[in-house]
Amino acid sequence: MSTSESASERAYAALRTGILDGTHRPGTMLGEAGLAAELGLSRTPVRAALARLQDEGWITVYPKRGALVRGLDGKDVQDLADARLILESTAVQRTTPERRAALAARLGTEVDRQESVLADGDLPGFIELTVAFHRSFVEAAGNQVLLELNDRLADRQRFLLFSYGGQLMERCADIIAEHRALVARLAADDIQGFSDILRSHVGDTYGFDLRHLRV
Numbered sequence: 731m732s733t734s735e736s737a738s739e740r741a742y743a744a745l746r747t748g749i750l751d752g753t754h755r756p757g758t759m760l761g762e763a764g765l766a767a768e769l770g771l772s773r774t775p776v777r778a779a780l781a782r783l784q785d786e787g788w789i790t791v792y793p794k795r796g797a798l799v800r801g802l803d804g805k806d807v808q809d810l811a812d813a814r815l816i817l818e819s820t821a822v823q824r825t826t827p828e829r830r831a832a833l834a835a836r837l838g839t840e841v842d843r844q845e846s847v848l849a850d851g852d853l854p855g856f857i858e859l860t861v862a863f864h865r866s867f868v869e870a871a872g873n874q875v876l877l878e879l880n881d882r883l884a885d886r887q888r889f890l891l892f893s894y895g896g897q898l899m900e901r902c903a904d905i906i907a908e909h910r911a912l913v914a915r916l917a918a919d920d921i922q923g924f925s926d927i928l929r930s931h932v933g934d935t936y937g938f939d940l941r942h943l944r945v
Contacts, residue, residue: 737771737774738774741771741776745760745765745776749799751854754799755799757798757799759799760789761796762777786885787800788800802886810883810890810936811933811935814880817883818864818868818928819925819929821871821876822871823925824871830870830916830917833867833916836866837863837913837916841863841906841913844905847859851899856898857892860905865877901934905935912924912931915927
């Protein structure tokens, strides 16, 4: 990787993290010169990073004015909730009973880790663990296309979980209980029960009633 590519990657990683964790909130106008000074880089890698973030839909660049940080509107959030429910439920349905049992055994320990970081008030740590937890359901199917689709949505998931930070901490006991219930349904090889709990869990987390969606 060349020096310019390395600088662009550093700029992209820093700006992406700032958008996802709420440091750069929706509606904020980011200036190229100010970002360059803040990151200790020239304007060229910052410009490249902003172009990449615009391609991904996180910002809108206005020439000579700056880059406006975009959020997710209600329809975006509902679409994400629907997509996650479809991906995770479908993947679990398509794997074998043996793989579901093995996954349940592994994820029980993962929920213990989630509970520990929540007890410490570590919101970023919990968000990374919960993104990985839900990814495991998709990964279990062994379908690379489904996994690719899931990974393309992961940053939106992170963005929403950070934006719901206070609410997330308030309902942490419920989230842990719901995660344990999902693992229990996997262990029992109860696919319909898993889908029903997942529908309620995702809907409650994102604030939408998903009972209309059947998977």
